[in-house]
Amino acid sequence: MKLKIENINKTFLNDKTENKVLENINLEINNGEFVSLLGPSGCGKTTLLTIIGGFQKSEEGKVLLNDKIVTKPGIDRAFVFQNYALFPWKNVKENVMFPLKQQKVPKIEREKKLAELLEIADLKGKEKMYPHQLSGGMKQRVAVIRALACNPEVLLMDEPLGAVDFKMRQNLQEQLENIWTKNKITAIMVTHDVDEAVYMSDRVIVMSRDKGRILEDLKINLDRPRNRHCEEYLDYKDTLTKTLERCYDI
Ligand SMILES: Nc1ncnc2c1ncn2[C@@H]1O[C@H](COP(=O)(O)OP(=O)(O)OP(=O)(O)O)[C@@H](O)[C@H]1O
Ligand SMILES: [Mg+2]
Known part of the structure; x- marks a missing residue:
């Protein structure tokens, strides 16, 4: 087991009002697994990823990487920030x-x-x-x-290809997949793109706006590289789209 997220709770205080963003989040991610996080804006994806990266602390719970508690950022975990964060x-x-x-x-x-x-x-x-x-x-x-x-051993990416154009995006997805396969990296990627999630991931996690509750943890059992047009691929996209639509009713 590579990464264990145990009972994570995170509350932000805005003008004395408490905003509980994550409640009792538990996840286990295997060595070399590629996991995507999907979910509506504001459901806590970036918050969870930064806690895993060691950039933020949770009030309760812990993140374990190879049985060691994560307390701060480290060179074993590379992070691609939502806003690029270049120097x-x-x-x-x-x-x-x-x-x-x-x-x-x-x-x-x-x-x-x-x-x-x-x-x-x-x-x-x-x-x-x-x-x-x-x-x-x-x-x-x-x-x-x-x-x-x-x-890195673990690659944490927050919408890494959100601003990349269609062709380059598909190209980079393929390249990232190659690099991930070759180097046996464990990857967690936040994305809003269902197609990207199905193309890249072994598992797709859908979080809801109800304190980040995990609505779906879907294994994608398709050979790689994936054929974006085959029936099973389209079925996975359909399932995830339906779950995402449900998120907005919560
Ligand atoms: N530093 C902070 N202080 C106060 N509130 C915060 C802070 N960071 C995040 N939040 C709040 O936590 C919630 C979750 O934010 P987060 O950035 O994790 O969402 P997200 O799922 O990544 O959304 P998006 O898809 O828009 O990037 C939001 O309500 C946000 O306003
Ligand atoms: Mg975000």
């Missing part, structure tokens, strides 16, 4: 290479890795550009490859 004063190359420099990876290896990653995200020739000169989709692609650069 504005660093260009594309410096952003992507930052985690490798921190880990003191030799320059030759860094350059090799950079070339590989730029190729994956179709960012070749953009190394010297700064975040403010990039489109939203380009910034997301930089954030994704920066997370991949340090070969």
Whole structure:
């Protein structure tokens, strides 16, 4: 067992009113599993992901990674933030290479890795550009490859491809799947895109606005790479869409 989320409770205080966002959330994620989190806006997906990442604390419950309690962020968990969170004063190359420099990876290896990653995200020739000169989709692609650069054990991604265009998005889904398969990473991805969830995931979790309650935990039993047009694939999409529609009645 890789990741255990035990009895997580999280309440925010806004103007003295308590907002209980997560109540008794329990999840077990296996080694090498790819899990997607789906759910309406505000249901607590980012909150849960940041607690797993160690960026926020819950009042109750704990997150265990390989039986060790997560108390803070660590290099074993790479995080792709919903708002990209690139360093504005660093260009594309410096952003992507930052985690490798921190880990003191030799320059030759860094350059090799950079070339590989730029190729994956179709960012070749953009190394010297700064975040403010990039489109939203380009910034997301930089954030994704920066997370991949340090070969994390667990990859936590908050809508990593939300701003990426249709073709590039499918392309990156395939690339991410390749990288995930090769490196046996455990991945948790927040997405609003049902097709993306079915294409990428071993399991899709649907959270509701009722304190993050898990409405569905659906295993996707399809061979990879997946055929987006086969009947079973479309059935999975249909099931998840119906569950999502139910979320809005809660
Ligand atoms: N730091 C904070 N202080 C107060 N309230 C917060 C804070 N962070 C999140 N919330 C509240 O917690 C709830 C869940 O927010 P969260 O960002 O986890 O939702 P989400 O499921 O990621 O939504 P989206 O799909 O829109 O990104 C919301 O009601 C939000 O207003
Ligand atoms: Mg969010």
